[in-house]
Structure formats: C-alpha cells, structure tokens
Amino acid sequence: MRRKTSIPPSPLPQRHGVDPVRVRLPFGTGWETVGAYLVARLSGAAPGAVEGMLASGLVVGTDGEPVAAGTPYTPGLWLWFHRDLPAEVPVPFALDVVHHDAHLVVADKPHFLATTPRGSHVTETALARLRRELGIPALGAAHRLDRLTAGLVLFTVRPEERGAYQGLFAERRVRKEYEAIAPYDPSLALPRTVRSRILKERGVPAAREVEGEPNAETVVELVDRRGDLGRYRLTPLTGQTHQLRVHMSALGVPILGDPLYPVVTGAVPAGDFRRPLQLLARRLEFTDPVTGAEHRLRSARTLRAWESYADWAGGLDG
Numbered sequence: 001m002r003r004k005t006s007i008p009p010s011p012l013p014q015r016h017g018v019d020p021v022r023v024r025l026p027f028g029t030g031w032e033t034v035g036a037y038l039v040a041r042l043s044g045a046a047p048g049a050v051e052g053m054l055a056s057g058l059v060v061g062t063d064g065e066p067v068a069a070g071t072p073y074t075p076g077l078w079l080w081f082h083r084d085l086p087a088e089v090p091v092p093f094a095l096d097v098v099h100h101d102a103h104l105v106v107a108d109k110p111h112f113l114a115t116t117p118r119g120s121h122v123t124e125t126a127l128a129r130l131r132r133e134l135g136i137p138a139l140g141a142a143h144r145l146d147r148l149t150a151g152l153v154l155f156t157v158r159p160e161e162r163g164a165y166q167g168l169f170a171e172r173r174v175r176k177e178y179e180a181i182a183p184y185d186p187s188l189a190l191p192r193t194v195r196s197r198i199l200k201e202r203g204v205p206a207a208r209e210v211e212g213e214p215n216a217e218t219v220v221e222l223v224d225r226r227g228d229l230g231r232y233r234l235t236p237l238t239g240q241t242h243q244l245r246v247h248m249s250a251l252g253v254p255i256l257g258d259p260l261y262p263v264v265t266g267a268v269p270a271g272d273f274r275r276p277l278q279l280l281a282r283r284l285e286f287t288d289p290v291t292g293a294e295h296r297l298r299s300a301r302t303l304r305a306w307e308s309y310a311d312w313a314g315g316l317d318g
Helices: 034-041 049-055 126-134 159-170 243-250 309-314
Strands: 021-024 078-081 096-100 104-109 150-156 175-183 192-199 208-210 216-226 229-236 279-287 294-298
Touching (some): 104 294, 126 150, 150 159, 175 243, 192 243
Antiparallel strands (some): 175 229, 192 208
16 A cells, blocks of 8 residues: 655745645656656646746746656656636625634625636635735635625635634534525425435536435525515525525525526626625534634625615626
8 A cells, every 4th residue: 555645835835826736646657757747637738838837947846946848757746836827807896804813714705706716716716815815825715605605704724724624514513594585485385494315417517406315405494575585594404516506496486696596597707797696605603623712603795686676687786
C-alpha cells in the first residue's frame, strides 16, 4: 500500500482571491515528460496554451522554480500554476458580513453570486470576494448555497478547523431555515413534511425525484399570503442538491424565478439580474464546535417579489 503523502504548501500566492491550480503526477503511467502529461491532462485548454505556460515558466514545483516541458516524468511530483481567469460580469450587489471572529466568517450572500470558484464563476464568488476584502487568504467555505439563492453562508478562518465546521452540516447539527415566495394554493394542506428520493446526475442541470428510500426531507409551512402569492418557511432536515426547489415544485408551488423547476427554461444569461430566484437562507443556528458558543444568525435580506410583485415581475434588479 502506498503511503499517503501530505500536501506541501503552495509556492504561488493567490491571485484575486483565487488559489493556484495544484496537480500531482499520478503513479503507474507511461508518460515520458511533464509536458506530455500536462498537455493530455489539460486537453480542454486552448491549443498551445499549456505549452506556452511551460515555456514562460508559469508552471512551478514545490520549490517555486519553473518546471520545463522536457522535465522527465516523476510520479508523485507536485506542480502549481495559475489558470487563465475567465471574463466575468460583476455581480452588482453587496456581500455583507453578519459575523466575524477568530474562527468564523458568516456572510449574507446576494442572489447571483456563487459561493466558491467553479466553472465560469471564479473571481465573482463569495469566497474570492471575502478573501480580498477581509485579507484572509486561508478563508474556506464550510458549505455552499446555490448561486441563485441568497442568504447566510459560513466560512472558516483557520484551515485546521474547517473539518469541524463542515461536520456540523454533514452531521445535521445546524438548524437551517429558508424563506421562499411561491404561488398560493388553497387546496395545499400545510404545514407538512415532504420526503422523497432526489437524484442529481452530473452534467444534468435539474435534479429529479425517483423511486426508492427517501434521502431528502423538508418541512414546508405557509407563513403569510398576499393574493395569489404565499410566503413559505422551509426547514430542510437533509441537504440534497436543489432539495427545496424540487420539493416546492413537486407540491405544485414552484419558487418564483426558478429557471429549472418545474421546467428547464435555460440558464440565466450573464448580467441578467432582473428576476432573482425568490429563495433566501434566512437563519443559521448551531453550537460552535470549537468555542462552544451558541450562534443564532439571521439574514437581513428581503425577497423582492413579496415587497412588490409588480416590480419583481417587471424586471427590476434585486
């Protein structure tokens, strides 16, 4: 059995709050050079891009020194480089901090801002923004919210404590409460607990309910009503991808502004901030696993459709 090797510290600094890419050359391959492996591994890059990075000395080893394309392939070798950052439309809404201590940062995320770098959303993410604005390069996310969902997200200050806070979510020791605006259906008996099995397949935008043992559970309550709209309190007891959106759609009251449920209408175009998904992570309550403190945090955001449905439907930013 091959001994597990600890990851050495990055020799490259972050750029715009984004970590460099880390690659470890795998064992048991037939590559002759580092360059040949990287060209094959990064096959999605533009033609000549990988060769150009190597020639320019942008790929470095553990010591921070450039690694040439012709360097003999050495299994287990660590490499780092910075990815080309995609052009991103800035998300023009504030990212507010509601709690900050030596261990935690809890942010009140706006709609349309991704939690962590992924795909075409890299610098315009909550994590990258907070690293830059707070000057905490080691900041990490303990959990995630969908890009289209607003509300509370927990980040950790110290990497060695991240596992303890991630465990809160994995072990369901955090009480999470969401607010949603959706159609009002007088025939829908509430409150109720919705249980189903949700499957989210890689590469498929929408999740779906399937037969089998339930893996998703949500308590749905009607808090208030205005005409044909309802304001709902959603308490997830599990954490499946898109769980709240799937369950509300299955009840026949899909959340306003949802581009996936009940019908996939296509991705929201970059820069289109007119009709945000009316879903908000309103509360987080938990016992701090490091300090023992009791945290009860609340988002200060409001959902625009509840304040003025005409404005939301008319396409005002929010």
